[in-house]
Amino acid sequence: MKEITAKEVEQRLKGGHRLHIIDVRETEEVAAGAIPGALNIPLGLLEFRMNELSKDREYVIVCRSGGRSAKAVQLLERYGYKAANMTGGMLAWEGPVKQWEESR
Template sequence: MTKNISIADLQVLLAAGGVNLVDVREADEYASGHVPGATNLPLSDFLERYGELDKEKSYHIICQSGARSAQACAFLEEEGYDVTNVAGGTSAWMGDLE
């Protein structure tokens, strides 16, 4: 069962520091604006690159609305990762995007 977090709760966690935030949107979407501190791992590259993630860490996964990140979370959970889906995605972000 995928864990979910609201964008408001994510903002609190980010302010406290120590969150591993992964944006699974495509590179052009990421470049046009992303949550500060997020790293980009496009869903289209996921099968080839998910191994770059450290299984010893927990990750928050974000996309535009929450659908692609939910797919990524389901896959990563099956692979043994500790992940949380960010409900609402970047479209719900209440601050400036980088």
């Protein structure tokens, strides 16, 4: 499984790279704050919403600590998507955070 650290994600965003970030936490968790620009698809809905994703993109998958995002990466890879798990999840994130209402 491909992994990326929270610091690497933050540095790439600061460097102007366009990352496709999917936050697989539940809506209530995301309401406390999310990485700006992240798309919220709770893990339990990911399999049903894969049609919204492109197999031509690589996704960075985020959760609270890295466990659910690892499961999401495995699921996506099984269906032919490219994804990387952000290790440590939002607990390791030191970059900017936007409230969910602002992220929509």
